[in-house]
Amino acid sequence: MTADPTATHGTGSEHRSYREVTDAHGRVYRIGETDRDILGHSRKLMVYLPWIAMMAISVFEYAYGSAEDTLSHAHGWTQSNTFWILSIWVFFQAGIAFPAGWLRERGILPARAAMCTGSVMCLVGFLALSHLDNVWLAILGFGLVGGLGAGLVYATCINMVGKWFPERRGARTGFVNGGFAYGSLPFIFIFNYAFDTANYNEVLDLIGCYILIVVFACALFFKDPPKNWWPEHIDPLTHSGTQKSAASLAKNPPAVRQYTPKEAIRTGMLPLMWISIVMTAGVSIFGISFQVDFAKQVGFGPLVAASSMGVMAVINGVGRAAVGWMSDRWGRKSTLVFVIVVLGLAQFGVIWAGDAKSEWLFLFFAFLSGFGGGAFYPLFAALTPDYFGENFNATNYGLVYSGKLVSGLFGGGLGSMVVGAWGYNGAYALAGAVSMVAAAIALLLRQPGRGEEVAAASPARSAS
Template identity: 40%
Template sequence: MRTTDGQVAVPYREVTDRHGRAYRIGESDVDLMGRARVWMAVLPWAGMAAVALAGCAFAVAGEVLHGARPWSDGRLLWPLGVWVSCQGAVALSTGRLRASGGLPARVALPLGAAATMVAGLLLVCVPDAAPARLGFAVFGGAGAGIVHATCVTTAGRWYPDRRGAATALVSGGFPYGLVPPAFLLAPRVEVHGHATVPAVLGAVGCLATASIGRLFEEPPRNWWPARIDPLRPGGAAAVRPGTARNPPAVRQFGPGEAARTPVLWLLWCCLLCAGGVGVLGLAFEVPFGRSAGFGGGVVSAALFAGAVVNGVGLGAVGLLSDRYGRRATLVVVCVALGTAQFGVPLSGRLGSQPFFLVCVLLSGLTGAAVLPLLASMTADCFGENDLAAHHGLVHSATAAAGPAVAALGAGPLGARDFHGAFVLAGSLGLASSVLALFLTAPGRPKVRRVVPNPQPLGEEMA
């Protein structure tokens, strides 16, 4: 039994529910690590914010040095696709290593910070723009993937009873980390033309990520909060909100077992569609806003406000998923994600800047909410013990979404076919909502409608 130095070992016991799943109860979070488990939501949130700060700040510094206008050059679409692809691919290997114990959380975050630092050095030091962007995309995506997979799954394991709120809160740290670099992109900021400040900001973000990772703790396998009875899924509604709508997995699935179930691949396909929407939106919303004559101020305001709204909105979406059910929330989010894509070109036709801003904010919020919702659903379906491996496999869908979008950017969409890009993005968003309707946990008995007996016992006996 693992305890913190200076702590007295607390006895625990394992109980089994009617499905045969084991729960380790009797140990509180304070018994295990000497502090409340809220720290395992705050620290991952800070780690996500720090790595986002580092990556975006280095991107700003690199584009200033290479003489490009950030997020306005069509040639920047292919590095974005490579970055997303590397993030998803590394998440898969990171999950496998973490599930097997080969990559503890305290090592994973410094490793991700080191990869991000290498990415920044390549982008700032390599004189040729194309190799510099390629190196930044590969190492930056890898570093972000390691940090994201570690932070989300660590919080999810410490909060098996309120997983939606915890994972959404942690994911909300990423957009908050984008706020300072987005401020540096504002046209009226004097530091806009200099690369020193964003480069230093990126180095600080890497150092903060590595330092935060050294404070991470992980719960034992099968751990369950001591104050919650896992054998009463319908009770203690005040303590376990939404348990009836988000029951725990019937048992702990291994990585191989989960991969043989259709549910995992439905999760994968759902993220593939939603991830494609997110990349297309990020690549085309800003150029479209400028081509529609909305002006750089509106576009910068959309980026800045989007980061703030996403950070707050993700927490709200997580709370709603805990209360009203993960699948229902995911369906609504995906429908809103697809609808927002159709609204962006409509705002250009109407010439409405407020409508454009609303569509961009809604697109960013719903697109960012899909991944933590799917991470929570993955644990609801397959358990927490190997959550890192399961989440990494689902997250690998973004590795396929990145090259696909990059190829589209090099093809017909690269010619600034904004209408076709947003129609494709909206269709992918609606397709992900259809896939979400079929997400059910494997092994859980379905509730069937009870048909009343047409001949009640009283009438038969009369």
């Protein structure tokens, strides 16, 4: 394949030349433009800004469990009501990823517009949680509107990183994804120690305003790279360049071509990823929803209960960054299987700690549960473009991530039913077993097209 060597990209009097090269599989890479040519600054900003925005919205999911008791007393809700509000939030937070990705890939919903819209919807969600006593209206406001808003922000941030760092996306994606967990730490302690029926309105209103301001400010600088863009310091044909990037590409080679969503589904790998994330995310959401309540039932004090959730949130976030770095060196699939197994073992460990009435054991397995319960998200986020390419990543990852909408139902709402029927020990044992099955499914993942002969493939060459 050849390209016009005089092709330009830009507006006004500014013109930036680029060329396209094609590898042996027929995949096209657009090289020649630097990140500064396109953005006016380093692409590192497309890591830090999404990270900040993810920290802002983390309060929705990871701090909610610490606020449930006060919300129940303030609004007259049952425990089941509060669990289902979170479950509905998870459903819509995950469910918006695919349609938002579809709109983004077609230029209908630019990244900035998605972020700004999401920030306003997040504010509406917290205002609803603060001022609406009717549980159905709270579900509509916090669960539906707030869930859609947080989902727009989450999906946009994750896809932004994947597009700008195609050569070493594991560490960057993990770093950004980590903010979605440990960003909630201050709010976990606020909800446990400074949140009651006398001040809940003010606290929730201020949190909503905080999210609006932070996310909206970050959104002003969001911008996608051109289709097929590749950093000029890495040769896309030989993967030669910096040592770290070359090592990462050797373990995680780029997708053989750009797969549309229909093509990705037909490979069979995207459905396997979807099933695995359904099961793994369900176990993770179960732990987030019930860990504080389980700690209190066992007889641990409020400090241990709050600290266990704080430990889970911090390790959940730090673990996401750590496994992103690990996956660049070990390979994405191997790291993913390891993480899911750790998550499963942690569920059985929580049972052991509860039976032994050991606070230190409980905190240790909260540590492991937090690590496993968050680390798989950036791995799936990085694995999707590794398998199917960057051009349709917003849509393809939206399909994979949509598995979380099913997880939200059985991890939170249905999880509460299992706890009621089998007790916490039975529910945690079931969660551990589900995680092990998910790890077995992850072992079946293979990069589509890698190693296969490409019919009529022409020798790789660059435009002259």
